[in-house]
Amino acid sequence: MSLSLDLLRTFLEVYRTGSITAAAQTLGLSQPAVTAQVKTLEAALDRPLFDRLPRGVAPTAAADELARRVAGSLDALDAVVDAELPSEQAVHLGGPAEFVCEQVIPLLAPLVRDGLRLRTTFGLSDGLLADLAAGRLDLVVSTIRPRVRGVQAEPAYDEEFLLVASPEVAARADLAAMPLISYAEDLPIVRRYWRTVFGRRPAMAAQVVIPDLRGVLNAVRAGMGVSVLPAYLCGTDLAAGRLVTLAEPELAPINTGYLAVRSGGLARAPVARVHAHLLAALRAAPPY
Numbered sequence: 001m002s003l004s005l006d007l008l009r010t011f012l013e014v015y016r017t018g019s020i021t022a023a024a025q026t027l028g029l030s031q032p033a034v035t036a037q038v039k040t041l042e043a044a045l046d047r048p049l050f051d052r053l054p055r056g057v058a059p060t061a062a063a064d065e066l067a068r069r070v071a072g073s074l075d076a077l078d079a080v081v082d083a084e085l086p087s088e089q090a091v092h093l094g095g096p097a098e099f100v101c102e103q104v105i106p107l108l109a110p111l112v113r114d115g116l117r118l119r120t121t122f123g124l125s126d127g128l129l130a131d132l133a134a135g136r137l138d139l140v141v142s143t144i145r146p147r148v149r150g151v152q153a154e155p156a157y158d159e160e161f162l163l164v165a166s167p168e169v170a171a172r173a174d175l176a177a178m179p180l181i182s183y184a185e186d187l188p189i190v191r192r193y194w195r196t197v198f199g200r201r202p203a204m205a206a207q208v209v210i211p212d213l214r215g216v217l218n219a220v221r222a223g224m225g226v227s228v229l230p231a232y233l234c235g236t237d238l239a240a241g242r243l244v245t246l247a248e249p250e251l252a253p254i255n256t257g258y259l260a261v262r263s264g265g266l267a268r269a270p271v272a273r274v275h276a277h278l279l280a281a282l283r284a285a286p287p288y
Contacts, residue, residue, distance in 0.1 A: 003044060005077075008070050010037040011049065015067045016150035016263050017133050019056045026135030075267030089270045090117035094131060095141030097122035098213040099159075099257070103232060104141060107281040111274060118274075132262055138271045139278075140260040153260035157282040161193050161253045163246045164234055165226040170244050179225030181216050182206035193228040196253040230255075257282075 013023040014034065024034045042049050049066065050057035059067070095104060100120060112118060121128065125142040132140045133150045140146075146153045169178060180202070182190055187202060194202040208224055210216050213233055220227050220234075221242055237243040259279055266272040 003041065005074070007037050007041045007044075009074060010034055011041050011063075012067060012071055012074055012264075013135070014038060014050065014057060015059055015063055017135070018058070018149040019134075022134040071264060075264045079267045079269055089268065090119050091139065091270050091274050092119045092121065092137045093139045093141070093274070094121040094123065094128035094137045096125070096143060098233060099143075099230075100141060101214075103157075103282075103285075104278065107278060108274065111277055116270065116274065129260060132260055135262065138261070138265055138268070139275060141278075142258045142260050143255060145256075145258060146260045150263050151260050152263055153258040154279060155256050156259040156279055157257045157285065158254050159257060160231040161189060161228050161255070162231055162234060162238075163193060163197070163226065163228050164220055164238070164243045165246055166221060166223045167241065167244050169220075169223050169225060170246060175226070175246060176204070179207040180204050181208040181210065181219045181225045181227040183209075183211060183213055183216055185209055189228045192255075193253050196251070197247055197249045 010023065010027060010029070013026055014020060017023050017026065020031055020034050020038075023029075024031045027034065029037075038049060045062065045066075047062045048060050049063040050059055093100070093104070100122065105120075108116065108118060121131070121137060125140070125144045125146075128137065128140045129142060129146050129148045129151060131137045133148045141156070142153060165178065180187075180190065185206060187206060190202055190206075194200060208219055210219060213229060216227050217229055217233055217237070219225070220229070221237060226246060234243055238245065259275065259282070261271065261275055266275060
């Protein structure tokens, strides 16, 4: 019995994303078309491949076996097609704006000079990982460990967080009286620092909220108040004396970042190249 490659590709996309909707978006098809193709394949095989859930689908044992048998061959075939059409194959990379702009983009310069076509998307990790699973992105630099079906990730870097202020602000007030500058109203980075270093939640609210850590850095540098920032972002200012640290904990808060890719995504040669290059470069860099 021969099966259409289109049916198998649609099946594999549904299998990897766990969603008819996500697979349809990735494949550029309507949801009814994807549903019809899955039903056609199920009829041809005379067995159910997915159990329908309130949200998404769950693979049956038959689906697990079929995916195991066809995924490698389909991915290899797609890689051959990609190799024949290199000019059309941009790599779509997502991540936090600050880290990508400050750290990742410079690392990719050699690949761009060698012909890499790159597209970037910024946002929070949860949304970016959902876009990765749905096929809208090829790679994601994630500040959280991905727990999304169809996505695999490897630890890529560690970033250290520091409590900082300008020398003028640090000299004239105690910590409790200093205006707090935050990335968001709920103080995500500040809360983690306070729990790790001081063993409690911060009692103060943010006086200034700027949803970009580079803006927070500029506000602290200008003397608006204090904040918690990643060391990679404020290291130059600390070395130049424009900022000072307000605490020297024995164990500074560290966050591990991950490089995530869709299952099967490394079959595309440009994606595999960027993935390998970034992992090596990020892991070779000094810890932040």
